[in-house]
Amino acid sequence: MGKKFFIAGxxxxxxxxxxxxxxxxxxxxxxxxxxALKPVAAGAEPSEDGPRNDDAVALMQSASVKLxxxxxxxxxxxxxxxxxxxxQQVGKRLTVSQLAGYCRGSLMTPSxxxxxxxxxxxxxxxxxxxTLAGLAVELQLLVILVVGMKLGCLNHALLTxxxxxxDGLQLAGWVANTVDSNMSCFEENxxxxxxxxxxxxxxxxxSLSDCSPDKVAAHLQIDLL
Ligand SMILES: Nc1ncnc2c1ncn2[C@@H]1O[C@H](COP(=O)(O)OP(=O)(O)OP(=O)(O)O)[C@@H](O)[C@H]1O
Ligand SMILES: [Mg+2]
Numbered sequence: 001m002g003k004k005f006f007i008a009g010x011x012x013x014x015x016x017x018x019x020x021x022x023x024x025x026x027x028x029x030x031x032x033x034x035x036a037l038k039p040v041a042a043g044a045e046p047s048e049d050g051p052r053n054d055d056a057v058a059l060m061q062s063a064s065v066k067l068x069x070x071x072x073x074x075x076x077x078x079x080x081x082x083x084x085x086x087x088q089q090v091g092k093r094l095t096v097s098q099l100a101g102y103c104r105g106s107l108m109t110p111s112x113x114x115x116x117x118x119x120x121x122x123x124x125x126x127x128x129x130x131t132l133a134g135l136a137v138e139l140q141l142l143v144i145l146v147v148g149m150k151l152g153c154l155n156h157a158l159l160t161x162x163x164x165x166x167d168g169l170q171l172a173g174w175v176a177n178t179v180d181s182n183m184s185c186f187e188e189n190x191x192x193x194x195x196x197x198x199x200x201x202x203x204x205x206x207s208l209s210d211c212s213p214d215k216v217a218a219h220l221q222i223d224l225l
Contacts, residue, residue, distance in 0.1 A: 002032065002112035003225060005144045005172060006136035008164070010156035012120040014148025015177035017055045019205065020115050022216025023144070024062040029217065032112035035065040038073045039099045039135065040119050040126070043080030051078060055117060062213045065111050074102040083132075084125045094126040096134035103139055113222075116141060122160045133167050142172035144202070144225075147193060150180035154192055161197055171199040173225055181207035200224045 007023075009016040020036060027034040041053035049069065056073035060066075075094065077086035087094045107114055116139070118124065124132045136143060143164050147157045157174070164171050174197050176190050183189065194201055203220040 002114065003172075004107060004114040004139070004141050005116070005225070006139070006141040006169075007115050007117045007144050007146065008122050008136070008160060009118065009146045010121060010148050010153055010160055014146060014150075014179050015175075015205070016117050016146050017058050018211050018216055019144075019146045019175050019177055019220075020117050021058055021062040021213040022205070022220050023115060023202075023222060024059070024064075024113070025213035025217040026220050026222045027113040028062075028064050030222075033065050033110060034063045035067065035107070035109060035111035035114040036060070036063040036072065037067075037103055037106055037114075037116045038119075039103055039116065040075045040077075040083050040094065040132065041073050042077040042083050042086045042119065044076055044078045051076060059115070059117065065109055067106055067109065071102075071106040075099065082125065083119055084127050087127070094130075096126065096130050096138050099126075099135050100138040103135070107139070115144075121156070122163050133163065136169055137167050141169070143169050144172055145174040145197075145199075147174055147176050148179040149176050149183055149186060149189060151183065154189060154196075157193055158196060161199075165198075171197065173199050173202040175202050175220065176204040178205060178207040 036059035038056040044051035
């Protein structure tokens with residue numbers, strides 16, 4: 001069986017899904033069996049088959065191992081808000097052990113590269129007690145950190161790397177993703193991250209007018225994983 005990674009981000013909306021799809025595509029190009037999960041999603045669009053989350057749909061399109069929607073995204077809340085608040089609103093309780101159960105089932109499907117996309121950043125609460133980081137711990141996943149390159153990202157990236165280590169997990173690699181194309185001192189910021197993050201940089205992805213997985217994959221080096 002191949003390696004399994006948790007895709008963490010320095011924040012919400014900084015390119016976790018975009019980079020995950022690029023990594024899957026890079027794997028596909030090497031003939032790997034690629035699999036991806038979005039265990040908890042908040043934000044749904046209606047479809048013929050019921051509510052669907054954009055991230056889960058994008059990951060399903062990029063993964064070569066075909067799973068059912070429910071396997072990819074077992075927990076979906078319709079409002080695009082913090083998951084534990086969305087859960088509270090519908091009287092549900094989110095737990096790491098329940099999510100881990102769902103993920104373990106799906107991750108049993110053989111693959112060479114499996115990615116589990118988080119929601120928001122590393123310390124996103126699932127309830128008053130647990131955070132989504134607990135899922136990565138429970139599943140003992142390696143972590144890939146997507147750094148959304150913008151002012152403030154050094155602090156977010158270093159704090160996240162610190163928290164990952166404190167949780168007993170290993171940062172396997174990180175990606176610099178350009179979310180602010182006007183960022184001052186972009187190169188210096190990337191260089192600072194190269195020096196301070198304890199893992200290889202898997203790629204520096206520019207601001208792309210076309211974020212399709214093959215365009216993103218062209219900037220990623222998955223052999224470093
Ligand atoms: N390198 C890039 N160039 C241009 N646009 C990008 C780039 N990376 C991401 N985006 C755009 O930024 C938006 C957020 O990206 P994405 O959905 O991948 O973030 P996310 O971290 O997965 O968000 P969420 O926390 O909602 O899961 C998307 O519209 C995406 O197309
Ligand atoms: Mg996403």
